[in-house]
Amino acid sequence: MDAVGALALDLTDFSSIFFSCIIATSSLTIIAPSIGDFTKAAAAAKDVLQMIAREPCIDSASIEGIKPDKVSGRIELRNVNFKYPARPTVQVLDNISMVFEEGKTTALVGASGSGKSTIIALAERWYDPESGEVLMDGHNVKDLNLKWLRTQIGLVQQEPVLFNDTVYANVAYGLYGTEMANLSEEEKRRLVKEACIEANADSFIETLPEGYDTVVGERASLMSGGQKQRIAIARSIIANPQILLLDEATSALDPRAEGIVQAALDQAAKLRTTIIVAHRLSTVKKVGVQESCVIECC
């Protein structure tokens, strides 16, 4: 049985090795089809991991930065130069300085593309200015905690975005990020109701089939423009922010709805630092912004 010399081999060994070879090579055919999937997964994973590792230059999830206890809401732009990163050839703001006094309403009027909305974007710190400073109560907004800063500001845009949820839930989203988000359901409902009364929305919401529990539909398609806007206003003021930014808030509405929404905005703007952006001077004049200064921008 035993092999004589290194070369010796019997049939047992040979068949054993031969079967091993078959198994080894057939295992290659098992592995092969998976390789393509691994390749794809590796490429996809690289993409995903790159995104996950990307550090934003303005990190909205950051826990750093100061959170002052008291906010009076004075906003100041000091020698601000700004270009949009996506359009580096256009100088949107060229050495702009302006002050938005606390508790007062200021209107920004100008042609499209003159940089009115850019000022709102800078106040929200969606972008950082190229040079110069944006200050809130004397603090550079870069030193403030970003989440905190944004909870101090209520924003109403031209096209309000509501989620496909109930009216109550949509307004209550405005509490997110504040201490009030942890209140009981009952108290939140009270706050929502108050905010909606202030926003001139309570009366129409009560006439809806299910009141505050009516679902607004996909892209709020079940609401009219004026209704949407008033719900959006209620959402912006429910957390009682000291600053209110209105970016063409009534531009997309018909005259009647505009009047109602404007009344709601006037009420909301009381005692708050309010910046109104409008492309028509008439909108602002009609409102009667008695104590405000109108800045012609750019």
Add this chain to the structure above:
Amino acid sequence: MTLVFGKLINVFNKWGQFDADGNPLITPAGFRREINKYTLWFVYLFIGKFVLVYLHTSCFTVASTRMTRGLRLAYVRSILRQEISYFDICTPGSVATRISTNANLIQTGLGEKVGIATQGVAMLVSAFVVAFTQGWKLALVTITTLPAAVILVGITVAFDQKLEAKILDVYSKAGSLAEEALSSVRNVVAFGAHEKLMAKYNVYLDAAKVFGIKKGPFLGVQYSSEFSIMFCAYSLCFYYGIQLLLKGEIADGGTIVK
């Protein structure tokens, strides 16, 4: 798995040995007993294999689903904390398509395929271990085909991966176009822009097709080389095995009768 297959082969060999041994002729009853014993072994082995395969498949599926869920969450978290200017450059649509297609691909890659491939590698290794312990010379000659396979597969996979990444990129752009078109479907209908948008979408698909076609030769080389190397290994094994057998016969004629 390794040992199971080693034993499996040994079962075959021992059975062959009875036929070839010549001197102690086995009685029919004893032969049947042996056959039955090994057949039962097979049954047990494959019950074990069934259970194990079931286990590893479900484990890998669960693990991959969990990992992908974690990735999705981390991805969305990361997207949401990006600065606004990031979204000026890349459209939200492509971000959304990216995560859904990528997560699916990753899940496929992390799922039961890993189990199957691991099984394949284990079989490969165990088979060679068995081969080497049985007769290192023949095994050594046969194993020379392996590096060739690994190198060829490695090279083609590297190229394939690059092309795949490009295809993913194109698909994400196509996805964002589709998303944009569908989200403003009223405008599309009002302006009768179906044809135009379809043509635009087609451009992306064509671009992806070009990369896809480029993948062809690499996949061709990959599969064909794998199989040709496999058959080369067979023939090498036969050729050298016979040679060794012949030499072995010369050295010790009594060992091998047939």
